[in-house]
Structure formats: C-alpha cells, structure tokens
Amino acid sequence: MLARGERLILGLQLTVAMLAAGLLVIAVAWEFVFPERAAVAQLVAGAAAILVAIPVIASAWHSLLHPSLHGVTDLLIAVAVVVLGRVAIC
Amino acid sequence: MLTAALLPIVMILGHVLEERSLLGSREAIRALTRLAETxxxxxxxxxxxxxIRTQDLVIGDTIVIRAGDRLPVDGIVSRGAASLDMASLTGESVPVEVGAGDNVLAGSIDVDGHLDVVVTRVGGDTTLGKIIALVRSAERAKPPPTRLLERYATQYLALVLMISAGTWLATGRTDTMLAVLVASCPCALVIAAPSAAIAAIAVAARHGILIKGTAFLESLADVDSAVFDKTGTLTLGELTIARIVPAEPDGEAELTALAAGLGSASTHPVSRAAARACPEEARQVIENAREAGGFGVTGICNGQSVALGRPDLFxxxxIEPPPVPVHEGPVVGVSMGSRFLGWLLFADSPRPEAAAALEELRALGLSRQILLTGDRLLVAKRIAALLKIDDVCAEALPEQKMLRVQEEIAAGHLPLVVGDGINDTLALKAGAIGIAMGAQGTDVALASADLVLMTSDLNRIGTAIRLSRRCRSTIQINVVIGLGWTAVLVALAAAGLLGAQGAIVAALLHNLATLIGIANSGRLLRFDELSDGD
Known part of the structure; x- marks a missing residue:
C-alpha cells in the first residue's frame, strides 16, 4: 500500500514528465516550422531536460543516502543524464 | 539535447507505470483496510x-446492526439473530448463523436479520485490525531473491560502470556507453520478487490465509512432512455419537429421540452431544428434567420416569442394564420406566474434510504425517487410523510435542506444524512453518504461527502450499526474464547494435521487461483454490 507521501511524489514526477514531454513536442515542432531559428528549439529542449533532470538527480541523491537495489537504477540514469547534458552543452 | 530530455521522461513514465501496475495487486490488500472504515x-x-464514527466506539457500547450492514467492530450478540457473510475475513462463502451470546467479527456483513451487539474490541485490537497489521508487515518483507540482489548492489554498480567505461574506451562512442548504462538498470530484477509476493499475499488473504513475514515464501513451498495436533485441529473438538447400541433391534429411533430430549435439559458436553442426535422437533418432550448429581439427567416422559446417564445411574x-460396550470415550445409557433402551457411545470425530485434506497433502509430497496429542494413545490411534496417519505421538505435553517436531527437523525434514495455537505454541514455533487454525478472535493463534487460517478448514493448508509453490515459480521466471533480458540488452548495447539513440531504445526495452515481469506476477491474482491444481 503506497503511503500518501509516496503517491504525492509519484504524481509530481508524472506531472513533471508530462510537462517536459510537452516542451519537447514544442521544440520538435518549432525546429520543423522554423528551421532557421533552431536555437529557440534547442533552448526549449534544454529547459525540458533540466526539468526532468531535477527529479532524476534528486532520486539518485536519495539513493546515495539510502542504498537499495532500486537505487542502482536511479544512479545509473543520473550518470547517463549528466553525461548527456555535458555532451549537449559541449 | 533531445536525448537528454527524452531518457528521463521514458524512465519516469516507466516507473509510474510500474507502480500503477503494482497498485492492482496492492488494491486487493487495500480492500481489507476499507472494511474497517465504517x-x-x-x-x-x-x-x-x-x-457515530467507528473510531468513537468504546468497549461496552451497544450497536445496532441491520440487514446489509457491515460490522465495524468485534462484539458479542446481545439480542437478535442473523446470517453473517464472513467471506472477506475467512474466504468462507457460506453465511454463518449467529444469535444471542455468539461472538461476531468486524468486517462481517449482516445478510439478513437484526442484531444488537455489545462491543468487545475496537480499532487495531479487533481481529480485522490485527489482520490488516499482519498483511501490512508482510508486504514490507523482502523475499530471499531480493535480499540476495541487494547484498551485491554496490558490486553490481561498480561492474556496470567498468563495462561502460570499457565500452567507451574501446569504441570511443558516448552514445554506446550511455546505451550500456541504461541497459544495465536492474529494474526487472528489482520488481521480480516483490511483485509476486504482493500478489501472493493478496490472493492468500482472499482465501482466508494470513501470511506473517516471508516464512511463507521461503519455507512453505519446501515442506515435506506434516505434524498435526489432534483435538480441535484434525477433530471437531466436540463430542458426537460414534455408535448407538439399542437394547432392542428396532429401538434406535426411540432411544435417540428420548436421549435428545433429556440431553437438551442439561449443559454437560455429553448431554449436548446427545441433544444434537435429533432435530428439535423430533425430540421427546421431557417434564421435570433435573440433573442427577453428576450421574446424568432424569425426568418424566408420557407419565413414565426416564433417565440418561452413566452406567452407575441405572x-x-x-435398573439392570446389559454389559457396557467396550469403548474409548464417554458411554451413556437411556432408560424408560424399568426398561433399559440402550447405550450411546460418544467420541470426538475427525473434521468432515480431514481425510481428503490429508490425502491432498500426501499428493503434494507431504507423505510423512504425524499426529501429536495430549490425549490417550487408544483415542489417538483411532483417529490416526481413520485418517491414515501411521506415526502417532500420544499423551504428550507441550514440551514433548516440541521435542518431537525438533526430532523431525534433526532427521532432515522440513515439518509443517498445524495446531489450534493455544496449547501448541511451542510446537508451532519449532516447526519449519507453523500454521494456526481458526484465528477468529484468538490472539495466541495470531501471535504464535507463521501462517494463520481464518477458518478451521484443513483444505486451506493444501491451498497455501500450492499458492506458495506458484509464487516461487513466478519469482523464478521473473528473475530469469530480468537477468536474461538485461544481459542480452547490455550485450546489444555494447556491440552498438541499438543504434545512435541506443539509450532511448534501451530505456524502452528495459521498461518492457519490467512490465512483462509485473504481468507474470499478476497471473497469481487469478489463483483460485477450487480451480488451480499444482
């Protein structure tokens, strides 16, 4: 039985993910409609990446403090997101 | 940048989906909690x-229950009669008739009739409250495969990071390295055991089987011998007529009708057993019935003196009765005037389902069956013979029962011990698995056993074993799927076969494996004792 707090976090994560997905759709559509102004699309996609990176990094930090098997996934995804972010910036 | 945003989205959506799917199983458990919210x-x-709200009730209050109401607390019926549907608590589909003086449990539904109930237990002290606490603690427990995986979690993380670094050094490609990182996530393995355990707990609760801790998953599937208490476990724990010996060849009907009439005038266990020999309308009407100082009951019927009692009474x-038949148990005679009508021989009988249930256990591999009892050897042997049990340990004190169970373990067996939880506590704790029967209201049963059967139905033992074996095979399949899928995915990712968007492809495939595991566990929810064989 999920506790009230766990349900809240799950709902928040879902909201953030859907918001980021919306931003990604906007970014892709913008790049398609205005290919000459691709920087704006990159900016919107970057905002989406930062938005979803927050819960991922937070989960990884929690897993570092409270190690568990599920925490391994959080840590691996956080590493991947950090690497992806660095590649995108460079 | 697109991948940087898309990867977390896919993983978050996968996680949410995983939790929502598990909620399907958890919902079955939550249903129990709702029973208390009335x-x-x-x-x-x-x-x-x-x-008023249920939590405002105090012990001693009287509550009114009408047809269709659910009992909010445990109590004793002070007035009225009704049929109670206790399926939510016991898995028993047939309603139980209750009347004044009967104990009733929170969560039961009044099918018909009107009851006044005096509250005896409220909140977490009710049987339902204890069940909910039990199921909650069982849900938090980690099955053995999960504990094993958690022990090596740090080493696994280090291994994955090394493989990823090696892939990057070997290929020089960041996307391949990222694909390996994502492909290595052990979500399918993490969910393998808990998802099956939650489903099994929910199904067991539906069948009136309460599981405490992970003993159910670890040991019940492996038990190979069964140790039973006799009185109240294999037998009904109350006397019934074992044999009728009429003095005249066609005198049986007259004998039982008179015995039932006289028996209904007394509260002695033998008299009550005699009263049950006939339906109320068939009993003889007795006037001036009185107890004969511990010897029996006497009275007047149709103007003649009648008596029901021990041989000494006659x-x-x-009156000179014929010789007393040889019998291990209470024997009473019946007379009318100066005429002796015959003997009634009483015994504690096996439960109606006992023989079939023990046969089913033998079919499940529990061919070693032992009867433990504090009762006399001859009585124990009679019951053992009826139930085809070869090994009998009679006249045993609680410590001796425990020693017998320990001997069984020392001989290399994993015994299942079944008792009524009151005088078998030591033996229940000594066994590989202790099962307490009929937990309706008995605290000791809930405290001492690993498994508690809400009804005293021996068939549920076979059901529990079959369910535990199904649960174990489900976990094994999930672990194989999780391990195999992850290994194949890592290999494909390292070989660069997942493409430029390897991380996203790996995330999608990885979530698919998790959902397959959950779906496999969900199949356990369809388990039904009537239709599922092993």
Missing part, C-alpha cells in the same frame, strides 16, 4: 440510536 449506529441507554435407579 460508521456505526450506537444504541444509547435510553434506547435512542446515534450514528444401578441407583434399580
């Missing part, structure tokens, strides 16, 4: 009825 109609001392009445 209001009650309290009957005040002036007779007025007040609707000597006192000046």
């Amino acid at each position: 209001s009650a109609r309290r009957k005040d001392s002036d007779g007025t009825i007040t609707e 000597a006192r009445l000046g």
Whole structure:
C-alpha cells in the first residue's frame, strides 16, 4: 500500500514528465516550422531536460543516502543524464 | 539535447507505470483496510440510536446492526439473530448463523436479520485490525531473491560502470556507453520478487490465509512432512455419537429421540452431544428434567420416569442394564420406566474434510504425517487410523510435542506444524512453518504461527502450499526474464547494435521487461483454490 507521501511524489514526477514531454513536442515542432531559428528549439529542449533532470538527480541523491537495489537504477540514469547534458552543452 | 530530455521522461513514465501496475495487486490488500472504515449506529441507554464514527466506539457500547450492514467492530450478540457473510475475513462463502451470546467479527456483513451487539474490541485490537497489521508487515518483507540482489548492489554498480567505461574506451562512442548504462538498470530484477509476493499475499488473504513475514515464501513451498495436533485441529473438538447400541433391534429411533430430549435439559458436553442426535422437533418432550448429581439427567416422559446417564445411574435407579460396550470415550445409557433402551457411545470425530485434506497433502509430497496429542494413545490411534496417519505421538505435553517436531527437523525434514495455537505454541514455533487454525478472535493463534487460517478448514493448508509453490515459480521466471533480458540488452548495447539513440531504445526495452515481469506476477491474482491444481 503506497503511503500518501509516496503517491504525492509519484504524481509530481508524472506531472513533471508530462510537462517536459510537452516542451519537447514544442521544440520538435518549432525546429520543423522554423528551421532557421533552431536555437529557440534547442533552448526549449534544454529547459525540458533540466526539468526532468531535477527529479532524476534528486532520486539518485536519495539513493546515495539510502542504498537499495532500486537505487542502482536511479544512479545509473543520473550518470547517463549528466553525461548527456555535458555532451549537449559541449 | 533531445536525448537528454527524452531518457528521463521514458524512465519516469516507466516507473509510474510500474507502480500503477503494482497498485492492482496492492488494491486487493487495500480492500481489507476499507472494511474497517465504517460508521456505526450506537444504541444509547435510553434506547435512542446515534450514528457515530467507528473510531468513537468504546468497549461496552451497544450497536445496532441491520440487514446489509457491515460490522465495524468485534462484539458479542446481545439480542437478535442473523446470517453473517464472513467471506472477506475467512474466504468462507457460506453465511454463518449467529444469535444471542455468539461472538461476531468486524468486517462481517449482516445478510439478513437484526442484531444488537455489545462491543468487545475496537480499532487495531479487533481481529480485522490485527489482520490488516499482519498483511501490512508482510508486504514490507523482502523475499530471499531480493535480499540476495541487494547484498551485491554496490558490486553490481561498480561492474556496470567498468563495462561502460570499457565500452567507451574501446569504441570511443558516448552514445554506446550511455546505451550500456541504461541497459544495465536492474529494474526487472528489482520488481521480480516483490511483485509476486504482493500478489501472493493478496490472493492468500482472499482465501482466508494470513501470511506473517516471508516464512511463507521461503519455507512453505519446501515442506515435506506434516505434524498435526489432534483435538480441535484434525477433530471437531466436540463430542458426537460414534455408535448407538439399542437394547432392542428396532429401538434406535426411540432411544435417540428420548436421549435428545433429556440431553437438551442439561449443559454437560455429553448431554449436548446427545441433544444434537435429533432435530428439535423430533425430540421427546421431557417434564421435570433435573440433573442427577453428576450421574446424568432424569425426568418424566408420557407419565413414565426416564433417565440418561452413566452406567452407575441405572444401578441407583434399580435398573439392570446389559454389559457396557467396550469403548474409548464417554458411554451413556437411556432408560424408560424399568426398561433399559440402550447405550450411546460418544467420541470426538475427525473434521468432515480431514481425510481428503490429508490425502491432498500426501499428493503434494507431504507423505510423512504425524499426529501429536495430549490425549490417550487408544483415542489417538483411532483417529490416526481413520485418517491414515501411521506415526502417532500420544499423551504428550507441550514440551514433548516440541521435542518431537525438533526430532523431525534433526532427521532432515522440513515439518509443517498445524495446531489450534493455544496449547501448541511451542510446537508451532519449532516447526519449519507453523500454521494456526481458526484465528477468529484468538490472539495466541495470531501471535504464535507463521501462517494463520481464518477458518478451521484443513483444505486451506493444501491451498497455501500450492499458492506458495506458484509464487516461487513466478519469482523464478521473473528473475530469469530480468537477468536474461538485461544481459542480452547490455550485450546489444555494447556491440552498438541499438543504434545512435541506443539509450532511448534501451530505456524502452528495459521498461518492457519490467512490465512483462509485473504481468507474470499478476497471473497469481487469478489463483483460485477450487480451480488451480499444482
């Protein structure tokens, strides 16, 4: 039985993910409609990446403090997101 | 940048989906909690009825239960009669008839009739409250495969990071390295055991089987011998007529009708057993019935003196009965006037389902079966013979029962111990698995056993074993799927076969494996004792 707090976090994560997905759709559509102004699309996609990176990094930090098997996934995804972010910036 | 945003989105959506799917199983457990969330109609001392919240009830309050109501607390019926549907608590589909003086449990539904119930237990002290606490603690428990995986979690993380670094050094490609990182996530393995355990707990609760801790998953599937208490476990724990010996060849009907009439005038266990020999309308009407100082009951029927009692009673009445039949158990005679009508021989009988249930256990591999009892050897042997049990340990004290179970373990067996939880506590704790029967209201049963059967139905033992074996095979399949899928995915990712968007492809495939595991566990929810064989 999920506790009230766990349900809240799950709902928040879902909201953030859907918001980021919306931003990604906007970014892709913008790049398609205005290919000459691709920087704006990159900016919107970057905002989406930062938005979803927050819960991922937070989960990884929690897993570092409270190690568990599920925490391994959080840590691996956080590493991947950090690497992806660095590649995108460079 | 697109991948940087898309990867977390896919993983978050996968996680949410995973939790939502598990909620399907958890919902079955939550249903138990909802049973306790009710209001009650309290009957005040002036007779007025007040609707109040269940948590405001106190012990000693009287509540009114009408047809269709759910009992909010445990109590004793003070007035009225009704049929109670206790399926939510016991898995028993047939309603139980209750009347004044009977104990009733929170969570039961009044099918028909009207009851006044005096509250005896409230909140977490009710049987339902204890069940909910039990199921909650069982849900938090980690099955053995999960504990094993958690022990090596740090090493696994280090291994994955090394493989990823090696892939990057070997290929020089960041996307391949990222694909390996994502492909290595052990979500399918993480969910393998808990998802099956939650489903099994929910199904077991539906069948009136309460599981405490992970003993159910670890040991019940492996038990290979069964140790039973006799009285109240294999037998009904109350006397019934084992044999009727009429003095005249066609005198049986007259004998039982008179015995039942006389028996209904007394509260002695033998008299009550005699009363049950006939339906109420077929019993003889007895006038001036009185107890004969511990010897039996006497009275007047159709103008003649009648008696039901021990052989000594008839000597006192000046009647010479035929020789007392040889029997291990209570024997009473019946007389009318100066005529001796015959003997009634009483015994504690096996439960109606006992023989079939023990046969099913033998078919499940529990061919070693032992009867443990504090009762006399001859009585124990009679019951053992009826139930085809070869090994009998009679006249045993609780410590001796425990030693017998320990001997069984020392001989290399994993014994299942079944008792009524009151005088078998030591033996229950000594066994590989202790099962307490009939937990309706007995605290000791809930405290001492690993498994608690809400009804005293021996068939549920076979059901529990079959369910535990199904649960174990489900976990094994999930672990194989999780391990195999992850290994293949890592290999494909490292070889660069997942493409430029390897991380996203790996995330999608990885979530798919998790959902397959959950779906496999979900199949356990369809388990039904009537249709699922092993």
